[in-house]
Amino acid sequence: MLEWRRRREPSTPMLWLSPLIAIGLTMLAGMLVFTAMGYDGFHAVGSIFVTPFAEPQRWADIGVKAAPLVLIALGLAIGFRANVWNIGAEGQYVMGAIAGTGVALATYDMSGWWILPAMALAGILGGMAWAAIPALLRVKLQVSEILTSLMLTYVAVQFLFFLVRGPWKDPDGFNFPQTRMFTADQTLPTIMEGSLVHIGIPVALLLAVIAWLLMEKTTAGYAVKVVGLAPAAARHGGFSAARTTWATMLLSGGLAGLAGLFEAAGPFGQLTPQFPVGYGFTAIIVAFLGRLSPLGIIFGGLVLAGTYVGGEIAQSTVRLPQAATGLFQAMLLFMLLATDVLVRWRIVWKRRAA
Amino acid sequence: MTTAMLVSILMTLIAASTPLLLAALGELVAEKAGVLNLGVEGMMLCGAVAGFAVAFSSGSTALGLVAALLAGVAAAMIFAVLALSLGANQVATGLALTIFGIGASSLIGAGFVGRTVQRLGPVFPAALSEHPVLRVVFGQDILVYLSLALVAGVAYVLRRTRAGLILRAVGENDASAHAIGYPVIAIRYAAVAFGGALAGLGGAYFSLALTPMWADRLTAGRGWIALALVVFSAWKPGRLLLGAYLFGAVMTLELQAKAAGVAWLAPEVLAMAPYLATIAVLTMMSLGRKTGRLDAPACLGKPFSAS
Numbered sequence: 061m062l063e064w065r066r067r068r069e070p071s072t073p074m075l076w077l078s079p080l081i082a083i084g085l086t087m088l089a090g091m092l093v094f095t096a097m098g099y100d101g102f103h104a105v106g107s108i109f110v111t112p113f114a115e116p117q118r119w120a121d122i123g124v125k126a127a128p129l130v131l132i133a134l135g136l137a138i139g140f141r142a143n144v145w146n147i148g149a150e151g152q153y154v155m156g157a158i159a160g161t162g163v164a165l166a167t168y169d170m171s172g173w174w175i176l177p178a179m180a181l182a183g184i185l186g187g188m189a190w191a192a193i194p195a196l197l198r199v200k201l202q203v204s205e206i207l208t209s210l211m212l213t214y215v216a217v218q219f220l221f222f223l224v225r226g227p228w229k230d231p232d233g234f235n236f237p238q239t240r241m242f243t244a245d246q247t248l249p250t251i252m253e254g255s256l257v258h259i260g261i262p263v264a265l266l267l268a269v270i271a272w273l274l275m276e277k278t279t280a281g282y283a284v285k286v287v288g289l290a291p292a293a294a295r296h297g298g299f300s301a302a303r304t305t306w307a308t309m310l311l312s313g314g315l316a317g318l319a320g321l322f323e324a325a326g327p328f329g330q331l332t333p334q335f336p337v338g339y340g341f342t343a344i345i346v347a348f349l350g351r352l353s354p355l356g357i358i359f360g361g362l363v364l365a366g367t368y369v370g371g372e373i374a375q376s377t378v379r380l381p382q383a384a385t386g387l388f389q390a391m392l393l394f395m396l397l398a399t400d401v402l403v404r405w406r407i408v409w410k411r412r413a414a
Numbered sequence: 415m416t417t418a419m420l421v422s423i424l425m426t427l428i429a430a431s432t433p434l435l436l437a438a439l440g441e442l443v444a445e446k447a448g449v450l451n452l453g454v455e456g457m458m459l460c461g462a463v464a465g466f467a468v469a470f471s472s473g474s475t476a477l478g479l480v481a482a483l484l485a486g487v488a489a490a491m492i493f494a495v496l497a498l499s500l501g502a503n504q505v506a507t508g509l510a511l512t513i514f515g516i517g518a519s520s521l522i523g524a525g526f527v528g529r530t531v532q533r534l535g536p537v538f539p540a541a542l543s544e545h546p547v548l549r550v551v552f553g554q555d556i557l558v559y560l561s562l563a564l565v566a567g568v569a570y571v572l573r574r575t576r577a578g579l580i581l582r583a584v585g586e587n588d589a590s591a592h593a594i595g596y597p598v599i600a601i602r603y604a605a606v607a608f609g610g611a612l613a614g615l616g617g618a619y620f621s622l623a624l625t626p627m628w629a630d631r632l633t634a635g636r637g638w639i640a641l642a643l644v645v646f647s648a649w650k651p652g653r654l655l656l657g658a659y660l661f662g663a664v665m666t667l668e669l670q671a672k673a674a675g676v677a678w679l680a681p682e683v684l685a686m687a688p689y690l691a692t693i694a695v696l697t698m699m700s701l702g703r704k705t706g707r708l709d710a711p712a713c714l715g716k717p718f719s720a721s
Contacts, residue, residue, distance in 0.1 A: 074570075086557040098504050135485060145505055145510060193693075194535040197693075197696070201697060201700035201701065202700055203696045203697055203699075203700050204645070204696070205636065207642050207645070207692070207693075207696060208503065208643060208696060210635075210638050211635075211638065211639075211642070211689040211690075211692050211693050212689070212693070214634075214635050214686070214689040215686045215689050215690060217686045218686045219682070220681070220684070221682045222680050222683065225463035225682070226680060261583065338441045341509075341513060344506075344509055344513075345510075345513070348506060366548040381520075381524045382523055383517055383520035383521040383524060384517075384521055385517075386513065386516055386517030386520070387514065387516075387517035387518055387520075388522055389513060389517070389520075390510055390511075390513040390514035390516075390517050391514070393506070393509075393513065394496065394507075394510050394514065395494065395505070397500070397502035397506060397507055397510060398495075398496055398500055398502070400500075400502060401501065401502075403502070
């Protein structure tokens with residue numbers, strides 16, 4: 061008979077196998093659920109998990125969607141490692157885009173190479189400023205950053221609505237609630253002729269490598285892990301929990317802000333009420349699927365970006381509603397949390413005593 | 415201010431507070447047992463969509479409420495299996511539940527957008543429920559009375575009964591409760607299921623009582639406010655009632671200001687009010703506290719494993 065045994069140490073192979081098992085289980089469960097709902101479950105799952113990666117013409121789209129997910133998840137994962145639960149990345153993403161757009165609107169009639177870097181800097185600072193509020197409240201007053209960062213997301217989204225419907229509305233935009241289109245100097249350069257593949261993609265990859273070096277090769281990265289795993293030992297070792305909270309919140313806020321600016325100055329080219337698409341929340345799944353490790357997050361980002369691209373494919377091939385994408389993403393996280401039990405436990409086959 | 419206006423404002427206040435009170439009371443019980451379920455928003459959305467779908471297809475609002483309760487419990491059980499039986503991180507599992515609720519409700523609700531159902535009506539006969547003044551007391555629907563009764567009930571059970579003592583023991587010191595022989599995991603399952611049931615009803619309040627018309631994400635983050643209310647209440651049902659009505663008042667003000675068309679205040683700024691108020695309240699709670707933690711159950715959010 062089967063028996064669960066607790067492992068003496070968490071299994072490293074299982075740590076990396078469990079996301080793959082989780083993806084397999086999600087495909088299986090998705091097939092069953094959507095078949096039961098009257099859709100073509102087999103082709104729905106195929107469209108979402110296989111087609112985007114099997115057809116090279118989809119890869120550019122995957123890359124464009126993976127870049128913001130990877131950028132946001134990198135920061136979140138470092139925070140999660142330190143037990144800092146910034147779940148308001150969506151708000152920081154929006155505030156980054158707003159700050160960067162502020163620079164864009166101020167430099168509307170100017171030109172120069174410096175405009176885009178200034179926008180990116182404003183984006184980073186905007187995201188950091190928004191993350192600084194929950195950081196301050198947690199460090200000074202022990203207010204849970206989970207609730208405050210999330211509440212601030214709703215505030216940021218309303219602020220965006222206010223701006224695009226009011227002071228920032230395009231004067232030549234036929235009264236549509238949207239800002240001016242960015243000029244050529246305010247738009248991310250593309251790295252492939254005639255595609256949407258913008259400079260944000262290599263930047264995200266580069267930052268993932270830097271984050272990996274930071275976490276694995278520096279004392280700061282070590283401090284983050286110790287503060288998360290053993291707060292008492294960290295205090296003893298002279299690692300400050302307050303400083304770690306500040307550093308991880310500002311880092312994750314800054315990366316989310318940069319992602320927001322890239323999205324505004326890339327695929328969108330302006331701000332509209334449709335700007336917040338939930339990348340800040342999906343990035344949480346990316347971080348977990350990537351095992352909170354910067355290199356794993358690249359993999360996680362590609363998988364989740366694939367579900368967005370595949371979700372659009374499934375809308376046309378099997379008429380799956382757009383909301384199905386979110387359900388697949390949630391199922392993926394559920395399955396991952398479930399399969400993670402294999403990291404700490406193993407199943408053994410035990411013959412019954414005669 | 416005329417009496418009619420006052421009555422109308424009180425009616426709005428009660429309607430705005432009730433879903434918050436229901437969801438927060440359920441979460442309070444779960445947290446008293448040591449479980450931090452961040453999936454309140456997701457469970458509310460599951461309840462909202464299940465309640466609407468069943469009320470729409472059966473024509474019975476009462477059946478809708480039953481479905482909402484069951485959907486809330488079912489969603490809570492996903493959380494319980496992962497976080498309690500498999501020992502998954504409670505923060506991550508709760509977030510997953512919220513993402514799931516958003517996806518599931520908008521998938522199931524896609525066919526219902528803009529459709530309407532019979533609104534959940536008052537309990538008492540028209541002579542009382544339509545009285546110009548007394549309707550504040552007698553013109554409410556079943557969930558309003560249920561929410562108030564449950565505050566008293568939960569307060570009584572937690573403070574005065576053996577069951578409540580055991581529940582609190584499990585939340586304060588799971589190892590000791592286990593050593594004495596109480597089934598820690600089973601008790602937590604029950605508490606999480608209770609939380610799911612009330613969150614489901616709270617969600618259904620949006621789709622069946624407040625606006626009996628389906629709209630995507632109609633709970634608009636109220637589940638998160640409910641979580642903050644539990645902190646505000648210092649895990650005491652009486653204070654939770656106060657907090658829920660305080661927030662109901664903030665939302666009523668928002669609605670009144672919107673209806674009155676306060677020109678100098680943008681509607682978006684008004685829409686921020688409940689969320690900013692939540693942050694302000696959490697901050698003031700911490701400022702007002704003397705020492706130590708905020709009376710949170712000692713085992714809140716920590717996984718328990720008997721072996």
